[in-house]
Amino acid sequence: MLGLPDDTRAVLFDLDGVLTSTAVLHREAWKKTFEDYLGEPFTEDDYLRYVDGRPRYEGVRTYLESRGLQPAEDTVRQVGDRKNALIDQIISERGVQPYPGSVAYVEAVEAAGLPIGVVTSSANATRVLEAAGLTRFVKAQIDGLVITRENLRGKPAPDSFLAGARALGVEPAHAAVFEDAIAGAQAGHAGGFGYVVGVDRGAGEKALSEAGANIVVKDLAELL
Template sequence: MTTTLGLPEPVRACLFDLDGVLTQTATVHAAAWKETFDAFLARRDGPGFRPFDAVADYDEYVDGRPRADGVRSFLASRGITLPEGDDDDPPESDTVHGIGNRKNTLVLQKIKEMGVDAYPGSVRYVHAARDAGLRRAVVSSSANCHDVLIAAGIDDLFEVRIDGVVAAERHLPGKPHPDTFLAAARELGVAASEAAVFEDALAGMEAGRAGNFGFVVGVDRVGQADALRRHGADTVVQDLAELLGGTA
């Protein structure tokens, strides 16, 4: 049985990813990753380097993961190992943290230049969830989550925010581990079985499945519906407004 929000009756809380689910920033992140990795690979391998694929590589190795995990994951796919470095490594350093910091510098520049837009259908859905009395949290790997929410004008719609900053402070492993989602559910006072996860990343699907959440909604912005289902989605939509019709 589903509610008018397309969720099973036991669900009392909604846990939303940020980039690609609430805000139109996933393409900005993908572009920043591509610029970062291509510059590194060009220095390392020369003109014949194999570039970072902003769709396939982004989806498989970095989307939804904490920044340093994304660096490690992609480099491992190319058989590359780098020193970890330190959190404050300069962006030009060829270390895991240096590359991650270069990506963050680029994404902040792009957000400043381009601004941040929320998906209208997602905003409608979150308003409907609030009106229906459902608890609401944002769960993001991004350390820039709070700034993005404010820039998009939707910060006031959520009661809890578990982002990259909070995860680092609490030593919570990021997606595909379920810990950040579980932390959000705890803060909202609900069991995992009473919470729905809304994610567009394959790592987020795995986190939802690993945490035994009551419902996992895959948001397909890039034509990967089958992959989202394989990785744990109970249902897949292209826009959250599709759920407002009362069916999942």
Template sequence: MTAKHEPEPTHDPSAAAVSLGLNAAIRVCLFDMDGVLTKTATVHAAAWKQTFDNLLRRRSVRMSQPFEPFDEVKDYELCVDGKPRADGVRSFLMARGIDLPEGEPDDPLTAETVQGVGNAKNEAFNELVRTAGVQRYEGSVRYIRAARSAGLRTGVVTSSANCAAVLAAADMAELFDTTFDGNDLNTRKLPGKPAPDSYLAAARALDAEAAQAAVFDDAQAGVQAGRAGGFGRVVGVDRLGQAEALYGHGADIVVQDLDQLLVTR
């Protein structure tokens, strides 16, 4: 977890929060990364598909069963979106009725274990990032810059273990006062989303109570975490046409891009 300390704003923070489409009590904005800040949700989905399809093909041949591929929309949303890598593996395998041993963190990419499958997915993701790069959502960049200009502090909360590399590739690292990622989850032995622990840890790092912080997430598990943590504002970001599901899991408001919140001032 990384944190930076900046001087306190000299203007009225309540008016600033309202101008950003937030509650007057909000002092901190906490953003999920993939799908909110960067266009890496589709990269993750592609990496999951490559990994799971390889596993499913091998099993279909070995067991003489039909091959049912990973669905990059339905399976991604329901099983892996917003979750720590190993939790996503377990969730999808459970949905398919597949029982694999847990394995060890350093299992090879070909190992048919939870950890081996997770390692294969991480390698596939990193290769896609290396070959295609990372794009960012410019509406999110505009919103974050407006929030920082208004004196609010900002943080990234992601289950990804590749947070630093992705933010650097997207030229966004300097926009945030703190980050909390999958490495921090493992180090602190905390549960990932939909549990609120990662968001709560980031809020504490910025000297804020949950009621003083807003959560911005595009995953159902993420908005559920924001609601469970008692955060002052839970903003769902609808990139996949799942506004109803985001509301159902705890979002106070759903937008298609963050700069829409600026338009409503």
């Protein structure tokens, strides 16, 4: 019914772009931040290649290095904090909308008795989950604050997903990962997770499959 292997014992969802439409808002905030800072266009490909799915400061560093820069740590933090302030403002003004298909799928996962974790690089996860009405489903949350506090490597390293599996008390081989970002799919594959579901919100089926997704869907409702 859930489109997962029979031995799946837990499910780990990315947040922005998988459960909620906030990835679009993050993309907008990154675009304005980098274009204001560098004075050159920040494209959709730039977002997907250098920023999407990564912890905030790592995204700043990776993108600026792609432009031939070697930013000081203070610069990385200033640019990253500017982006965070902007996304806070955008969320306050526009709110958060979960994808209906994702809500239906999460409800089905809960009904099947599988514990749910959210693994995201965002430091705003608690606020987004509450605004989307999804908090009650989540048994474990590994977000940007936890990643920083526990000194975990960000996606595409598997550390955050592995922490999510530990928090739910399951082995990675018996957990499914849901990701819309190339870096996230790579993280799920690198962590040895039993099943990686790519959710194509713009990264592309081919790119997600090459990154390690076992299956790629446009909407989670396709799996019901």
